[in-house]
Amino acid sequence: MTAVIIDGKAVAEQVRQDWKVRADALKAKGILPGLAVIIVGDNPASRVYVRNKVKACHDLGLHSELIELPDDTTEEMLLSRITHLNENPDIHGILVQLPLPEQIDVDKVLETISPEKDVDGFHLYNLGALVVGNTVFPPCTPFGVMAMLKHINAEISGKNAVVVGRSNIVGKPMALMLLQESATVSICTSRTQDLAFYTKIADILVVATGKAQMISGDMVKPGAIVIDVGINRTDDGKLVGDVDFDSVKEVAGYITPVPGGVGPMTITMLVANTIMAAEAMHGNDD
Numbered sequence: 001m002t003a004v005i006i007d008g009k010a011v012a013e014q015v016r017q018d019w020k021v022r023a024d025a026l027k028a029k030g031i032l033p034g035l036a037v038i039i040v041g042d043n044p045a046s047r048v049y050v051r052n053k054v055k056a057c058h059d060l061g062l063h064s065e066l067i068e069l070p071d072d073t074t075e076e077m078l079l080s081r082i083t084h085l086n087e088n089p090d091i092h093g094i095l096v097q098l099p100l101p102e103q104i105d106v107d108k109v110l111e112t113i114s115p116e117k118d119v120d121g122f123h124l125y126n127l128g129a130l131v132v133g134n135t136v137f138p139p140c141t142p143f144g145v146m147a148m149l150k151h152i153n154a155e156i157s158g159k160n161a162v163v164v165g166r167s168n169i170v171g172k173p174m175a176l177m178l179l180q181e182s183a184t185v186s187i188c189t190s191r192t193q194d195l196a197f198y199t200k201i202a203d204i205l206v207v208a209t210g211k212a213q214m215i216s217g218d219m220v221k222p223g224a225i226v227i228d229v230g231i232n233r234t235d236d237g238k239l240v241g242d243v244d245f246d247s248v249k250e251v252a253g254y255i256t257p258v259p260g261g262v263g264p265m266t267i268t269m270l271v272a273n274t275i276m277a278a279e280a281m282h283g284n285d286d
């Protein structure tokens, strides 16, 4: 079997067009959804990510602001910027790019963003809402994975879903979202004994470990849907996922490539959350 490759760029484009309709409905009422992205310091990877996020908003005709702060920004200065943005009616979504310099307490920063503007979905209020199945802003990467699964009409209810990785931004919310759709969910970590036992029972396998090409074809159930969240750079500068694409595509039913898989979806869902935030603030029904 050779897997169907899920083209993240194409799916993202389609999803964006759906959201554009909702953004246009807001604009017709004089409401321009706005996103503020804050970056502290000059981490080159973070700079690329924030540029892409701001561009995605521009491309859809949304308002976006990039706030670049120096590496020696104090926690107090950053919290004060966030508080101002919380009060700014032109801004519906606020995102602080992680990681932050060590003098800044990440948890404090995430809790200062108003839950109504928390388009990354990392505020404890929004994470709690996700736990009780009453999601407000789903964290963008797992939200993007769910949109991809929807795009291929994946059956989720009653299926075995295995998430490898338990980070707060990918693995845990991913597992909760799959659970919400009534999958039987297992979460694997670096401590899991016999990882292949779990991956081989997965009808839906989502891998988010940051360990290059750690999932090989012999660890995958024939016909499974394999979603590779990982982004790793090899010594020769190539981008690869956490899944060994060449061997897994011979076994899986569907597979996402890296690059061009989950990455474009993550950014699209950030735009979606910004539009949702604007709708929630102003209402979208006449």
Ligand code: NDP
Pocket (backbone or CB within 6 Å): 141, 164, 165, 166, 167, 168, 169, 170, 171, 188, 189, 190, 191, 192, 195, 208, 209, 210, 211, 214, 229, 230, 231, 232, 262, 263, 264, 266
């Ligand atoms: P973290 O480093 O925060 O978490 C990695 C998780 O993987 C941990 O829970 C860790 O377990 C687990 N893990 C590590 N090694 C193994 C192993 N051998 N077997 C099983 N589990 C293991 O990473 P993130 O969740 O932030 O990111 C994961 C990957 O996804 C990275 O490559 C990142 O760049 C990428 N990413 C991609 C995005 C996109 O848009 N495509 C967005 C966000 C992230 P333990 O907890 O026990 O240490």
